[in-house]
Amino acid sequence: MRFIENRYTLLGLGLALTGALLAPLAYLILRSTPLTALGMSTIILGAVCLALGRARPKIPPELSAILLQAGLDNISAILEELGLRSKAIYLPSSVTGGYPRALIPMDSNSSPLEIKRSLPKRLIAKYGPRPEDIGILITTPGSTSLSLLESKPGPTPEALEAALSSILVGTIDLADAVKVSMSDEGATIEVSNPHIEYESTRLYQLLGSPVASIVASLTAEALDKPVTVDQERYDRGKSVIEIKVVQ
Amino acid sequence: MRIFDRYIILLSLVFMLTTVVLSALGETRLDLYFSAWLVEYLAVTFLYIYFNPRARKMLDTIGYVLFAGFMVMVAMKVAQILFGIKSL
Numbered sequence: 025m026r027f028i029e030n031r032y033t034l035l036g037l038g039l040a041l042t043g044a045l046l047a048p049l050a051y052l053i054l055r056s057t058p059l060t061a062l063g064m065s066t067i068i069l070g071a072v073c074l075a076l077g078r079a080r081p082k083i084p085p086e087l088s089a090i091l092l093q094a095g096l097d098n099i100s101a102i103l104e105e106l107g108l109r110s111k112a113i114y115l116p117s118s119v120t121g122g123y124p125r126a127l128i129p130m131d132s133n134s135s136p137l138e139i140k141r142s143l144p145k146r147l148i149a150k151y152g153p154r155p156e157d158i159g160i161l162i163t164t165p166g167s168t169s170l171s172l173l174e175s176k177p178g179p180t181p182e183a184l185e186a187a188l189s190s191i192l193v194g195t196i197d198l199a200d201a202v203k204v205s206m207s208d209e210g211a212t213i214e215v216s217n218p219h220i221e222y223e224s225t226r227l228y229q230l231l232g233s234p235v236a237s238i239v240a241s242l243t244a245e246a247l248d249k250p251v252t253v254d255q256e257r258y259d260r261g262k263s264v265i266e267i268k269v270v271q
Numbered sequence: 272m273r274i275f276d277r278y279i280i281l282l283s284l285v286f287m288l289t290t291v292v293l294s295a296l297g298e299t300r301l302d303l304y305f306s307a308w309l310v311e312y313l314a315v316t317f318l319y320i321y322f323n324p325r326a327r328k329m330l331d332t333i334g335y336v337l338f339a340g341f342m343v344m345v346a347m348k349v350a351q352i353l354f355g356i357k358s359l
Contacts, residue, residue, distance in 0.1 A: 032275065032279075057294070057298070057299045057301065058290065058294035060301060061290045061293070061294065061301060061304045062290060064301070064304065064305065064308075065286045065287075065290055065304075065308060068286070068308060068312070068333075068337070069279070069282065069283055069286065071333055071336075072279065072282060072330070072333060073279060075326070075329035075330055075332070075333055076275045076278075076279070076326060076329070076330075078325075078329060079322070079323060079325040079326035079328075079329050080275070081323075172323075174324065189321050190321050193274060193321045194274060194319075194320075194321030194322050194323055195321075195323045197273055197274055200273070219273075
């Protein structure tokens with residue numbers, strides 16, 4: 025039965041049934057308060073497990089991993105084919121329209137970013153007045169993560185930390201904790217125990233890891249400014265991501 | 272989901288500790304056990320504020336049901352005091 029496919033539902037049913045049998049038995053026949061209390065608490069825990077079973081994402085984690093890998097491979101193929109070397113600039117939704125996206129300039133020696141209007145929703149977009157101001161505009165794992173939030177994050181470290189924790193820890197279970205500190209140049213985000221390993225590939229060097237991509241997208245949205253993943257390092261189970269505002 | 276696992280484990284430990292301590296103290300009032308669980312459930316669930324909206328909604332519903340049970344216990348206690356009706 026689909027209803028009992030996930031382990032939380034199975035556990036919940038087991039606990040609830042055990043408690044439902046134990047509690048009246050212990051109260052009426054055994055006259056034992058501790059066992060009755062045990063039965064009642066088991067019923068409550070069973071109900072909690074059943075509730076969490078229904079709240080679990082419907083897409084299995086394995087399928088999510090496959091979809092993520094397929095998407096990253098496609099982006100990687102585009103970057104290799106076009107020979108791009110510039111780091112991605114994460115743009116807020118006020119510039120891209122819809123949701124935050126990453127811009128990778130075609131020219132690695134391009135001049136400072138000058139985006140004066142919303143960019144067209146195309147793969148190859150002209151973002152400035154000069155002829156070399158052309159780049160590819162891509163949707164990254166971070167781009168769609170904004171839809172998981174109920175509202176846009178605020179520009180303070182506390183608001184950004186709450187938003188990142190909600191997504192990375194609560195919703196997609198990609199890390200154990202998030203800590204944010206901000207400065208004028210950007211932000212430093214510490215992600216504890218990320219559940220995706222960093223790979224030393226060109227894709228990760230240009231775009232950042234999926235965790236860094238989500239962090240950068242949300243930071244761009246919170247600050248309403250273009251940002252880039254300046255540095256990403258791993259140290260004793262923590263991923264430290266330095267986000268720099270693009271002036 | 273690791274956050275779900277941690278939540279269930281913490282809640283189970285807290286409930287178990289409460290039950291063991293109250294039983295060791297010889298407590299026979301089930302309404303006291305239930306009141307302690309209700310407070311613990313609300314406190315632990317409040318700590319886990321980063322659940323997805325669907326999980327929060329489901330857990331809030333359980334909280335409402337437990338609170339309704341608590342109000343029934345209070346009503347029974349009041350009836351016992353006022354009318355001498357025996358309760359749990």
